[in-house]
Every structure is written in C-alpha cells, then in structure tokens.
Amino acid sequence: MADWWNKLQKLGECSQNEPMSRHTTLGVGGEARWFFRPASRAAIVSAMQCIPADVPLLPLGRGSNLLISDDGFTGVVLDVGKLNAVSVKEQILTAECGVRMSKVARQCAENGLSGLEFMATVPGDIGGGVAMNAGAFEQQVSDSLTGIELVSREGEVKTLSAGTLQMGYRHTRLPAGSLVLSATFSLQADDADAIRETMRQMRAKRGGSQPLELPNCGSVFKNPQGDHAARLIEAAGLKGLRIGGARISEKHANFIVNEGDAKSSDVLALIEHAKTVVEQRFGVCLEPEVRAIGGAL
Ligand SMILES: Cc1cc2nc3c(=O)[nH]c(=O)nc-3n(C[C@H](O)[C@H](O)[C@H](O)COP(=O)(O)OP(=O)(O)OC[C@H]3O[C@@H](n4cnc5c(N)ncnc54)[C@H](O)[C@@H]3O)c2cc1C
Structure with missing residues (x-):
C-alpha cells in the first residue's frame, strides 16, 4: 500500500472503494478509490502535505451539489464533516468548513444576527456553501462573507479576503486544488424572533415548491439571465x-x-x-x- 495512504490512517477515518451514493443527497455515484475523513483541522493540513500532487482530490461537504459518475472517482475524496466548530463574537460569525449551513442559521437566530437566513433552507456545509456561493431568497454567501482560511494543495494555510474570490452567481474562484478550512461573516444585529420568523417562512415556501421527499441535488441548472x-x-x-x-x-x-x-x-x-x-x-x-x-x- 502507498506510503501516503498509510500516513492518512493516523490522521482520520479511511476507507477504500467507498460508494459515493452514500455521500451525496442524490444517492447516486460509483466508488471513491480512497475516502478520507480527517479527525481535525491539523489533520487536513498534514494530509494535504502528504497526498501526492498527481492524486486527484475532491473536497466533500454534504454532497448536496454533486453528481458523481457511475465509474466513481479515482482519487481521494476528503470529507470535512468532522470540522464543525462555530464561534460568534459581536456581529462576526466564524464557522469551520464542515458546519451545516442549517446550524449556522440556528446560531444566527440565537444571537440575533441577520444576513444568512437563507442558510436555514440549504442542506450543504459552509465549505461547500463558499465554494458554490450558495444563496436563496435574494441572499447569498458573498453578501456577508468577509474572508476565508484555506489550505493549498501543498498544505500551506492562507487567509484570503472575500474580495479576492471573484464571487458571482453560484461561482467562487478558489485557488486550484485548495480546500476552504473556515469562513468568516459580518452580520447585522436584528430581532431574534423576527429572524426566526423569516427562516420559518423561507422553509415553508421551500417545502411547498420543492420535491424534498425524494433524493435530489437542488437546482440542476443555474437560472439564465432574466428567466428561470x-x-x-x-x-x-x-x-x-x-x-x-x-x-x-x-x-x-x-x-x-x-x-x-x-x-x-x-x-x-x-x-x-x-x-x-x-x-x-x-x-x-x-x-x-x-x-x-x-x-x-
Ligand atoms: C434540497 C436542496 C435544496 C438546495 N437549495 C439550494 C439553494 O437554495 N441555494 C443554493 O445555492 N444551493 C442549493 N442547493 C445545492 C447545495 O446545497 C449547495 O450548492 C451547497 O452549497 C453545497 O454544499 P455541500 O456541502 O453539499 O457541497 P458538496 O456538494 O459536497 O460540494 C460542492 C462543491 O464544493 C466543493 N467543496 C465542498 N466543500 C469544500 C471545501 N471545504 N473547500 C473547497 N471546496 C469544497 C466540492 O468539491 C464541490 O465541487 C440545494 C440542494 C438540495 C439537495
């Protein structure tokens, strides 16, 4: 077995030939040759340093925007689900990449912070939300994101301001092969009950219009300019x-x-x-x- 794969065993949970249908909300997809769930942030950084540059890498959040081929993925799928710390200081919220967006929405409601209400309706994680510039109900990640911490493919940790990411409609320009470790948002103070009510209304609207009872990946296509x-x-x-x-x-x-x-x-x-x-x-x-x-x- 490759030396680097042996090293990963010490940094988190590892499996081979992992069916990706178990890790995507659509419930389809073949096997990942290597599947790795790092135990900590430090483990991700060490892993990036030891996975050879020619082995393809796929960061995985909730798998809610992924369609993986029946032939699978012949590289390392890196599942960030164990990185799930959130902190709030005044109007600044920082979340690690594996935090569910719904958890961020709950934190916002508890702390009376407005700007990310839409996250109550999107099933992904913060890292995936940044990578996709997720949004709904006329809000999107880029409206309140101030910066991210990322680890490069070579294992170097960097801080980037949101302004450098060229974020647009469901688009973020991340450096090739890098992985978002955490994201920081600047939010507005507002009435906690009003925030909860907005989220409740958003969820109700979603439940009525989307087929949430069956496996899916959300919107398949982007909306073209001026149309749906x-x-x-x-x-x-x-x-x-x-x-x-x-x-x-x-x-x-x-x-x-x-x-x-x-x-x-x-x-x-x-x-x-x-x-x-x-x-x-x-x-x-x-x-x-x-x-x-x-x-x-
Ligand atoms: C029912 C349903 C409703 C949805 N509604 C919306 C909606 O209203 N608005 C919306 O924008 N989207 C929506 N989506 C799509 C999806 O939830 C979002 O795109 C979400 O941001 C994806 O997050 P994820 O963690 O699931 O990412 P994944 O699907 O796991 O990954 C998506 C992409 O991000 C990359 N990625 C994941 N984590 C990281 C990381 N830490 N660092 C770097 N790259 C990373 C992956 O490699 C991949 O390229 C919906 C999906 C479903 C199933």
Missing part, C-alpha cells in the same frame, strides 16, 4: 420525463429526483436532454449548477 430554468424546462414539456430511475420532478422542473434505483448516467442523460430541448425550443443554453465529477457535463 424551471419555467423553460416546463414550457418545453419535460416535466415528469423519466430516464431509468431518474425523473424531472413534477413539482419543480429544475429538480431531478432519484426514484430509488437511479444511476448517475440516468441523471446525466436527463440533464443533457433538457439542455438540448431547451436550446432547440428557446435558443437558451442552460448551464448546470450541479457539479458533475467524472461525467460529461
């Missing part, structure tokens, strides 16, 4: 279309649901079909929001 991907897909007559075990949701046309036995290839085929038909019918090129790993997107 869901409207275009529905207008193209694709709602309810099924390929294998995957279906374009009847409830929300920009969601693809796994009806139980979907393969990654079924989801990819639906994405490609929807993209082609929408372009033919309306001349709009839809851009996937979901990140396909090892797939054709």
Whole structure:
C-alpha cells in the first residue's frame, strides 16, 4: 500500500472503494478509490502535505451539489464533516468548513444576527456553501462573507479576503486544488424572533415548491439571465420525463429526483436532454449548477 495512504490512517477515518451514493443527497455515484475523513483541522493540513500532487482530490461537504459518475472517482475524496466548530463574537460569525449551513442559521437566530437566513433552507456545509456561493431568497454567501482560511494543495494555510474570490452567481474562484478550512461573516444585529420568523417562512415556501421527499441535488441548472430554468424546462414539456430511475420532478422542473434505483448516467442523460430541448425550443443554453465529477457535463 502507498506510503501516503498509510500516513492518512493516523490522521482520520479511511476507507477504500467507498460508494459515493452514500455521500451525496442524490444517492447516486460509483466508488471513491480512497475516502478520507480527517479527525481535525491539523489533520487536513498534514494530509494535504502528504497526498501526492498527481492524486486527484475532491473536497466533500454534504454532497448536496454533486453528481458523481457511475465509474466513481479515482482519487481521494476528503470529507470535512468532522470540522464543525462555530464561534460568534459581536456581529462576526466564524464557522469551520464542515458546519451545516442549517446550524449556522440556528446560531444566527440565537444571537440575533441577520444576513444568512437563507442558510436555514440549504442542506450543504459552509465549505461547500463558499465554494458554490450558495444563496436563496435574494441572499447569498458573498453578501456577508468577509474572508476565508484555506489550505493549498501543498498544505500551506492562507487567509484570503472575500474580495479576492471573484464571487458571482453560484461561482467562487478558489485557488486550484485548495480546500476552504473556515469562513468568516459580518452580520447585522436584528430581532431574534423576527429572524426566526423569516427562516420559518423561507422553509415553508421551500417545502411547498420543492420535491424534498425524494433524493435530489437542488437546482440542476443555474437560472439564465432574466428567466428561470424551471419555467423553460416546463414550457418545453419535460416535466415528469423519466430516464431509468431518474425523473424531472413534477413539482419543480429544475429538480431531478432519484426514484430509488437511479444511476448517475440516468441523471446525466436527463440533464443533457433538457439542455438540448431547451436550446432547440428557446435558443437558451442552460448551464448546470450541479457539479458533475467524472461525467460529461
Ligand atoms: C434540497 C436542496 C435544496 C438546495 N437549495 C439550494 C439553494 O437554495 N441555494 C443554493 O445555492 N444551493 C442549493 N442547493 C445545492 C447545495 O446545497 C449547495 O450548492 C451547497 O452549497 C453545497 O454544499 P455541500 O456541502 O453539499 O457541497 P458538496 O456538494 O459536497 O460540494 C460542492 C462543491 O464544493 C466543493 N467543496 C465542498 N466543500 C469544500 C471545501 N471545504 N473547500 C473547497 N471546496 C469544497 C466540492 O468539491 C464541490 O465541487 C440545494 C440542494 C438540495 C439537495
């Protein structure tokens, strides 16, 4: 066994040929050749120093925006789930990468801090939220993010201000191969009950419009300028279309649901079909929001 893999055994939980269907909210995807869950922040930094530069690395949060190929991932999946500390000092909140966004939302409510209410409705972690510039209800991570701490592929820890990350709609420019260790937000003081009520209303709206009862990865496509991907897909007559075990949701046309036995290839085929038909019918090129790993997107 490779020397570096033996070293990782001392830094956290390790497995080989780990089915990624267990680690993504869509519930599809083949095996990760190596799967590593570091025990601590220091373990991540040490791991980055010992994983060879030519071994592909995939940081994994909640897997709520990932579509991993049926052929799997031939590198190291690095699951940051054990890094879950949050601290609040006045109006500044700092969270480690593995903290669920819903936990950050709870902390905000408890401390009367406004700006991240949408996090009550997004299932990912803080690291994934920064990497995707997650957002909803006219809020997004970049509105209140002041900076991040990251570790480079070589294992060097750096602090970057949010302004250097070129964040846009579901886009953040992170240095290649790096991993976000923590994120710091500057928030506004507000009434705790009002914040809780806003979050409650956001959750209720989500529950009514999204197929949360079945495995999915949230919005499959980004909304094109001035329009909605869901409207275009529905207008193209694709709602309810099924390929294998995957279906374009009847409830929300920009969601693809796994009806139980979907393969990654079924989801990819639906994405490609929807993209082609929408372009033919309306001349709009839809851009996937979901990140396909090892797939054709
Ligand atoms: C029901 C549902 C509703 C959703 N609603 C929304 C919504 O309203 N708004 C929205 O923006 N998104 C939404 N999403 C999508 C998803 O939750 C977000 O994109 C979220 O930010 C992904 O976080 P994650 O931890 O699951 O990241 P993952 O899916 O694990 O990873 C996503 C990307 O981020 C990278 N990444 C993860 N962690 C790190 C890290 N620490 N450092 C560097 N890179 C990292 C991964 O390598 C990958 O490229 C929804 C998803 C679902 C299933």
